[in-house]
Amino acid sequence: TKFAIKSSGNGSTPSGKEIALAEITKKVAEFVENNFDNVGTEFATEALKIHYGVSEPRNIRGVSTSLEEKTMKEEGIQFFKVPIPAPPETDS
Incomplete structure (x- = not known):
């Protein structure tokens, strides 16, 4: 076979x-x-400031906790998560 x-x-x-x-x-x-x-x-804090007109609207990126994400959703803030690897650390 x-x-x-x-x-x-x-x-x-x-x-x-x-x-x-x-x-x-x-x-x-x-x-x-x-x-x-x-x-x-400071992603969630800044997103809330932009949402309520305290900060100028602009594209932001950062990190947030699940609790912060829940708060942003409840406040009507639209966001999406993109898994981008951190850049390699340099020894300088």
Whole structure:
């Protein structure tokens, strides 16, 4: 009896789709980096200020806790989460 084994693509060479996804992810990360103010852990606070007219409207990015996200949703603030890896740390 003859048989063959076919790789499921779990080898070390990424597929064309994986490469395309990595390129898109990189472009999204670059766009966000270049076009959004990084407010860090003050994201929810700044989003609320913008929502209520205390701060000028602008594109912001940062991090928030699940409790802060719940508060923003309850206040009617629209946002979405994009998982962007942190840039590599430098020794300088």
